[in-house]
Amino acid sequence: MILTVTLNTALDITYRVRALRPHASHRVTEVTERPGGKGLNVARVLAALGHRVTATGFAGGRTGRSVQDQLAGISEVVDALVPVAGATRRTIAVVDETTGDTTQLNEPGPEIAPAEWSAFLEVYGDLVSSAAAVALCGSLPPGVPVGAYAQLVRTARSAGVPVLLDTSGEPLRRGVAARPDVVKPNADELAELTGSYEPLQATRDARRRGAHAVVASLGAEGLLAVNAEGRWRAAPPRRIQGNPTGAGDSAVAGLLSGLVDLLPWPARLARAVAVSAASVLAPAAGEFDRRVYEELLERVIVTPHNAAA
Numbered sequence: 508m509i510l511t512v513t514l515n516t517a518l519d520i521t522y523r524v525r526a527l528r529p530h531a532s533h534r535v536t537e538v539t540e541r542p543g544g545k546g547l548n549v550a551r552v553l554a555a556l557g558h559r560v561t562a563t564g565f566a567g568g569r570t571g572r573s574v575q576d577q578l579a580g581i582s583e584v585v586d587a588l589v590p591v592a593g594a595t596r597r598t599i600a601v602v603d604e605t606t607g608d609t610t611q612l613n614e615p616g617p618e619i620a621p622a623e624w625s626a627f628l629e630v631y632g633d634l635v636s637s638a639a640a641v642a643l644c645g646s647l648p649p650g651v652p653v654g655a656y657a658q659l660v661r662t663a664r665s666a667g668v669p670v671l672l673d674t675s676g677e678p679l680r681r682g683v684a685a686r687p688d689v690v691k692p693n694a695d696e697l698a699e700l701t702g703s704y705e706p707l708q709a710t711r712d713a714r715r716r717g718a719h720a721v722v723a724s725l726g727a728e729g730l731l732a733v734n735a736e737g738r739w740r741a742a743p744p745r746r747i748q749g750n751p752t753g754a755g756d757s758a759v760a761g762l763l764s765g766l767v768d769l770l771p772w773p774a775r776l777a778r779a780v781a782v783s784a785a786s787v788l789a790p791a792a793g794e795f796d797r798r799v800y801e802e803l804l805e806r807v808i809v810t811p812h813n814a815a816a
């Protein structure tokens with residue numbers, strides 16, 4: 508199984524409106540509520556790709572119950588979320604149907620008590636040794652130590668389990684230094700880490716900081732990957748317009764899926780780009796249409812760069 512960690516789970520609420528205008532009242536044309544937080548999106552996409560997943564992290568309150576009720580409906584996902592006293596946060600995405608632009612509001616999440624963090628570490632320690640790979644994804648809720656991901660990376664690595672990290676800010680900086688197998692920052696996260704918006708330079712710099720492979724998600728341009736074997740660009744065959752919320756999470760799922768299926772790097776990247784692009788065309792994060800994914804997968808363009816990193 509693949510283990511996903513979502514310390515700051517969320518009930519993702521998506522509102523669609525015809526056109527979003529400041530200071531105006533809007534009629535919502537559609538609303539969806541889904542289990543969210545980056546790791547749970549990764550778990551749902553992995554399940555749809557046919558993998559068995561165990562999802563851990565924290566859940567609490569009415570929102571946490573709603574997240575867990577929906578997870579119970581996905582047979583490939585085992586719910587190993589640790590109960591907490593505080594309520595799982597809500598995130599709100601407002602999609603403007605005219606422009607396709609999305610405005611995202613993320614609550615900070617519940618305060619995690621020291622005893623709840625210790626309970627999580629025990630669950631994680633038990634699960635990690637039977638995992639084929641681990642994904643550590645998203646922001647940290649208040650109360651979780653800023654070095655949490657560094658600690659979780661070290662635990663996975665000493666168990667010999669490949670670990671992918673997708674977070675931002677100081678937790679990313681410390682996590683990278685713990686030498687994860689893969690990090691997947693977006694352009695802003697990479698720039699915050701390295702001080703550079705030049706993708707190749709920033710990606711190589713992030714690797715020098717400790718990650719074995721860096722896969723930068725560059726929005727509509729796809730992925731740029733650098734590891735010891737080389738570097739590649741992977742791009743969708745056409746410009747994909749839709750809801751980009753969770754596109755990075757789908758890319759993470761594609762990378763992990765390719766990793767556990769032992770695909771060579773170019774094929775892993777193609778899978779990640781295809782599932783990410785397919786999820787942009789789906790109504791909510793963590794979802795995609797299988798036929799759209801397969802059609803895109805055949806036409807993703809993966810280009811090797813000649814010089815090794």
Ligand code: TA6
Pocket residue numbers: 515517519543544545546548598613644645646647752753754755756792
């Ligand atoms: O990537 C999209 C998304 O995963 C949403 O589903 C939402 O839950 C949010 O990001 C959480 O991100 P954060 O960085 O706050 O943990």
